[in-house]
Amino acid sequence: MITQVSTGRLQALSSDVYRQKSELTGGIPRTYAPGETIYDYEDDTPRLLFLVSGWAVSSKVLPNGTRIVIEFALRGDMISTPSVELARETVQALSQVTVMEFPDFTSHTSMDVSPRLYRLVLTEMMRRQARMSERLANIGRRDALERTGHLLLELATRLGPSRLRPNFDGFECPLTQADIGDAVGLSTVHINRVLRDMRVGGLLSFRNGIVEFLDRHKLTELVDFDETYFMPHMI
CATH class of the missing domain: 1.10.10.10 (Winged helix-like DNA-binding domain superfamily/Winged helix DNA-binding domain)
Known part of the structure; x- marks a missing residue:
């Protein structure tokens, strides 16, 4: 049903x-051209990125060279680079992309974080988890x-x-x-x-x-x- x-x-x-x-205030705007890498899992600078415009893709490449698309990020989505790093994903721009960059407070609990940003980050984590669960069902059973x-x-x-x-x-x-x-x-x-x-x-x-x-x-x-x-x- x-x-x-x-x-x-x-x-x-x-x-x-x-x-x-x-x-939200305090973010740094950054732009990326189509095909440009927004974040690589070997990058050692944790940050939170909110897509203001454009399309991005988060993917990983297997040892045999096969690419797996994990997620398409759209306007308003958040990219948590610590999560990307842990999963060994790479994020690239599919179109002209603008993001708003914030420091990653999830790795630094002593940082002063606005309640609004904190709530948005938690909500975005919930959204991504829901999409990943549905994506798993999509590939496995459809x-x-x-x-x-x-x-x-x-x-x-x-x-x-x-x-x-x-x-x-x-x-x-x-x-x-x-x-x-x-x-x-x-x-x-x-x-x-x-x-x-x-x-x-x-x-x-x-x-x-x-x-x-x-x-x-x-x-x-x-x-x-x-x-x-x-x-x-x-x-």
Whole structure:
């Protein structure tokens, strides 16, 4: 059974969280070009990064050279570099990215931290844990179409309605088929086939960097997408 929450409520929750992040003071803005490394796990400077704009990817490379995408970071998301370091992940910009950088107080308990920043960090840790649990279920128990559709629905819901195209059911997506494949454990050839099947089946279209949902409701039912798992209440 799919738990449904109104789009308006999800959008309101997301906007409120982002507003609280944007009101934080004391951060240092930094920008990164597409393909540039934002953080490498061998970096010895712990910090907390909030994405102001753009797309980033957190991934790790196995000894045989295979890349695994752990997470796509979007506007408003937090990147905790101590967690990235512990997991031996590397964070790279997929598009032009702006982040707000704060010192990592989780490794220095003596630091004077504002209650607002503390609550936001705890909430973001909860959000990421929820997404990771769902990602594990996605790869371990869903077929190729379900994995891919679920990922694209998650990204769409996290991004919210397009501000540039209000009546458009979709989003601009800088991901390549290789990026999607590395996130759901499928080859590029397999992803190409799945995207074609979804287009022919009237579910969604992914062309020229644009994902358009042709029948979002049908796709949501088909992949058993529950949009509430990444929207915990603020602490």
